[in-house]
Amino acid sequence: MELKAVILDWAGTMIDHGSLAPMDVFRRAFAEVGVEITEAEARVPMGLPKWRHIQAVLKQPRIAEAWEKRYGAPATDADVDRLHALFIPMTLTAVADHARLIEGAAGIAADLRGRGLKIGSTTGYDRPTMEALLPLSAAQGYLPDCVVTASDLPQGRPTPMMVYQCFIDLEVWPARAVVKVDDTAPGIAEGAAAGCWTVGVATTGSTFGLSAEASAALSPEAFIARRDAAAAELRKAGADYVVDSVRDLPPVLDEIGRRLAAGEHP
Secondary structure, three states: OOOOEEEEOOEOOOEOOOOHHHHHHHHHHHHHOOOOOOHHHHHOOOOOOHHHHHHHHHHOHHHHHHHHHHHOOOOOHHHHHHHHHHHHHHHHHHHHHOOOEOOOHHHHHHHHHHOOOEEEEEEOOOHHHHHHHHHHHHOOOOOOOOOEEOOOOOOOOOOOHHHHHHHHHHOOOOHHHEEEEEOOHHHHHHHHHHOOEEEEEOOOOOOOOOOHHHHHOOOHHHHHHHHHHHHHHHHHOOOOEEEOOHHHHHHHHHHHHHHHHOOOOO
16 A cells, blocks of 8 residues: 555644744734733644643633633623634734745745645644635645635644544545654644544744744754654654654654565554
8 A cells, every 4th residue: 555645734744834924923822812822822733723731721721810800700602702812813914024934944845746646735724814814825735635624614723623624625535544744742642533643843834933043043952852842742743753853754754664565553
């Protein structure tokens, strides 16, 4: 058996080095309702659908306490709805500001095409956000064969539903003939739950959490420590492999191809 497809995440994997757009928006939305959150707190649930991401942030003990102090009662689903309604229009602007492809992403897309592989994608963003982002990505040389968003299905990550939809849209099976690539723990868990091979992206993603320029300014020791922490989180989530960036994917695909041909499963 040979590989048939690769399913790629978006922010932190193919675009927006450091996954910066959501962080700015989460912090602004919470500030709008009088509860300040840090970037580290906003990043904890990264990869989940945005409504669930907001809900998970509100459940963090410090933030839950701050919310109750501000409003006199614990946060409810209606409060999540209110924050989500603030988040969506802010996101449309933020993703455009951070829509630059990660270095090497367009080249990897071309490499996948050259291998005869189909390209799918899943994202924690909703459909309107992706409709705004897709033309910006296409203009830089990347447009996958299918895009499945968190708002398309009853549940998103860490369930396998979005990956299952990719199987249908791409007309590929079985799951072991597909590789899922992501920079977050929920995104890796999504691929593992679907039965795919999983590859974590450590240094361009949310856990590493820095722009390309800020990453380059780190000392070698600080870079390695930050990379190791990101890689450990991805492996804990179930990543079969971890690479620094999608540009490092080809040799991993070669190895997975050999293992698949030998009858191995993820």
